[in-house]
Amino acid sequence: MRLRFRRLAGIALTGTLLGWMSVVLGHGTAGAPAKSARAIEFPDTDQYQTLVVDLHTHSVFSDGHVWPKIRVGEALRDGLDAYAVTEHLEWQPHLADIPHPDRNRSYQESVAAAAGSDLIVISGSEITRREPAGHMNAVFIEDANALLKVGTPPEDSSDTIGHFLAADQWPPEQAVMAASAQGAFVFWNHPYYTRIYPNAVARMTDFHRTLIDQGHLHGIEVVNGNTYSEEAFQIALDYDLALIGVSDIHDLIDWDYRPEAGGHRPVNLVFAEERTAEAIQAALFARRTVIWFKNLLIGRAADLAPLLDASLDIVDARYRPDLEIVDLTIENHSDANLVLKNLTDYTFVGHADYIQVPPHGMTRVTVRPGKVVDTLELEFEVVNALTAPKQHPRMRYSIPVADVPEP
Ligand SMILES: [Zn+2]
Ligand SMILES: [Zn+2]
Numbered sequence: 161m162r163l164r165f166r167r168l169a170g171i172a173l174t175g176t177l178l179g180w181m182s183v184v185l186g187h188g189t190a191g192a193p194a195k196s197a198r199a200i201e202f203p204d205t206d207q208y209q210t211l212v213v214d215l216h217t218h219s220v221f222s223d224g225h226v227w228p229k230i231r232v233g234e235a236l237r238d239g240l241d242a243y244a245v246t247e248h249l250e251w252q253p254h255l256a257d258i259p260h261p262d263r264n265r266s267y268q269e270s271v272a273a274a275a276g277s278d279l280i281v282i283s284g285s286e287i288t289r290r291e292p293a294g295h296m297n298a299v300f301i302e303d304a305n306a307l308l309k310v311g312t313p314p315e316d317s318s319d320t321i322g323h324f325l326a327a328d329q330w331p332p333e334q335a336v337m338a339a340s341a342q343g344a345f346v347f348w349n350h351p352y353y354t355r356i357y358p359n360a361v362a363r364m365t366d367f368h369r370t371l372i373d374q375g376h377l378h379g380i381e382v383v384n385g386n387t388y389s390e391e392a393f394q395i396a397l398d399y400d401l402a403l404i405g406v407s408d409i410h411d412l413i414d415w416d417y418r419p420e421a422g423g424h425r426p427v428n429l430v431f432a433e434e435r436t437a438e439a440i441q442a443a444l445f446a447r448r449t450v451i452w453f454k455n456l457l458i459g460r461a462a463d464l465a466p467l468l469d470a471s472l473d474i475v476d477a478r479y480r481p482d483l484e485i486v487d488l489t490i491e492n493h494s495d496a497n498l499v500l501k502n503l504t505d506y507t508f509v510g511h512a513d514y515i516q517v518p519p520h521g522m523t524r525v526t527v528r529p530g531k532v533v534d535t536l537e538l539e540f541e542v543v544n545a546l547t548a549p550k551q552h553p554r555m556r557y558s559i560p561v562a563d564v565p566e567p
Contacts (some may be wrong), residue, residue, distance in 0.1 A: 190233035190273045199239025200427060200452065201520070203493045205466035208431035208448065211241040215428060216349065216384070216406030220254050221266035222286070223246035225411045228266050229273035232281070234413040239430055241357070242280035242440055244299045245270050250288045250327035250336075251310040256318035259439060263304035272505030286349065287339070288324070291356055292365040293332035295349035299338030300441045306342070306425070308337045326420060333371065339512050342375045343518060344427065345444045347404050352389040362391040364399070372399050377444060379404045383426045384451040385416070390549040393458065397548060404428060404449030416424055424495070426453045431463060453498050457545040464545055464553050472498065472517070472555065473545035475535060478562035485509065486527045486536060486561055492517040500540035503554065514543070534564045 217231055218224030228245065235243045245267045260266075267283040274281050284299035285307050298307060302523075309330040312372045314322035330509040339346055351362035362380075369509040370375035383405030396403050406427040407470050409416060415424045424551045431448040443449070450459030450467055457464060471494035477486055492498050498517045502508050508515060509526040517523045527536060 177206050187227060187229050187269060188275060188277050189227050190236060190277070194533050196237045198237055198424070200424055201239060201495050202429055202452070202467065203470040205431060205470045207466065207487055208433065209439075210467065210470075211430045211432050211435060211443075212239060212452075213428045213430045213440060214243040214409075214425060214494045215282070215347070215404060216236075216286075216381070216408045217243055218247060218286075218295055218408070219245070219259060219270075220258055221263075222249075223253050226412065228269040228410070231409070232270055232273040232277075232279065234409075235279055236473065237275075238276055238413065238419065238427075239358050240279065241435060242282055242430075242437065244282035244284040245285040246286045247298045247304075248286045248288045248295075248308075249304065250324050251320070251448065252323055253320045255320070255323060256316075256386075263308060265303070267301070278435075280435075280440070282437060282440070284344075285339070287332060287334040287335045289555070292367045293355065294351065294353065296332070296336060296346055297349055298344040298346045298425075299334070300341075300342075300437070301339055301344045301456055302342040306338045309335075310315060318366050323563055333376075334369070335449060336371060336376050342440075345379065345402075345441060346371075346377050346561055347381060347402065348377060350384040350387070350408070351380060351395070352387070359517050360387075360389070362389050362395060363394055365436075369399075372401070376401055379447075379449075381406060382458060384408050385426070388453060388456075388458075393546070397460075400447065402447045403451055405450050405453050405458065409540065424452070426483040427450065428452075429457075429459075429467065431466075452495070455499075455544050457496055457542075459479055459545075459547065461547040462552055464542075464547055465555075467494075468542055468545065468553065468555055471496070474538070474557050474559050477559045479565055482561070482565070484528070484532055484565060486529065486537050488527065488536075488559065489522050490515065490517050490524050490525060491522045492519060495519045497542060500555075501543050501552075503541055504537065505538040507537070508539070515540075532565060532567065535560050 200212045218274045285304045287296045310327045352360045364509045379402035381404045405426040417425045430452040433444040473491040477488035500515045507528040536559040
């Protein structure tokens with residue numbers, strides 16, 4: 161009797177202990193408000209879904225300062241469709257406190273924290289070397305461990321530089337090749353890093369040109385954090401690389417980008433066949449990206465035109481009774497505060513040459529065509545979009561006008 165009681169008590173204790181341990185050992189899911197005012201929103205194009213993706217983030221598993229769960233919570237609040245976990249493989253300042261021989265741990269923790277949400281978490285790594293290789297992100301990898309070889313690590317795991325120098329011995333092209341063997345999409349990070357290049361100018365190197373020629377390097381960061389590089393943009397166009405814009409977040413999104421004050425992290429808009437990891441990967445390999453950076457949209461004309469087309473609508477154009485002026489409404493379905501420069505001879509009575517259309521809002525515009533027309537031929541330069549360094553896309557519209565006055 162007594163024995164039986166003790167056994168039962170043991171079972172009860174085990175059950176309680178397991179419940180208690182799962183609370184303590186698991187780190188829980190991140191959760192987020194169902195609808196967040198700070199969510200980044202752009203319309204789908206005629207052909208593709210427009211997905212919001214951040215391909216460069218850090219946590220305490222490399223040199224970031226938050227647990228992966230916080231990255232997931234931020235991604236949900238920012239309305240991201242996907243983000244990549246890209247810890248430095250070789251630069252490990254927290255290794256003494258957070259030893260993790262399996263370099264997939266950060267990704268696994270992130271996936272666990274995203275459980276129950278529809279956020280797509282992408283497995284990646286930042287391959288980190290001294291120049292000329294510098295830093296490269298490999299995303300859509302299978303196993304981060306295969307991208308790292310540390311010959312003889314220092315005895316002291318808090319010797320961050322010693323650890324880096326031991327890992328730096330393995331030729332970076334071999335790490336890229338190992339990523340490529342897993343089907344990774346690889347891009348060149350912040351090629352204008354001011355710590356290395358005081359003039360902040362990105363230049364092609366023999367190392368990167370060889371990787372591009374061999375088909376192992378597919379993109380380049382034109383935007384990283386708060387910085388934009390015209391030279392990186394031109395390199396992307398010259399070498400047919402995907403245009404990449406990322407947060408490279410180490411601290412908190414709220415501290416660096418102030419979303420509650422109207423700011424946002426830099427992201428890629430990726431034009432995908434469907435909302436899956438595979439479709440994002442395919443779109444990246446096909447170079448179908450636009451960068452959303454501050455109030456700027458950066459992309460090839462072929463990608464920007466359909467996005468701007470889906471973002472802007474001109475509606476309700478009609479003559480004012482007994483007058484030869486036209487009122488019309490320009491609608492904006494995107495997060496950008498669109499700045500349009502009038503390229504026609506028409507006068508925009510209330511605006512002069514520049515018209516702003518607020519995000520997810522509209523602007524009423526009055527046009528004096530100079531003669532009575534039944535169709536307005538409008539042409540705008542989109543000032544806050546770039547198709548090449550210092551080049552802005554143009555949008556043309558033929559708008560039928562209602563209530564045309566009798567001659
Ligand atoms: Zn880096
Ligand atoms: Zn980084």
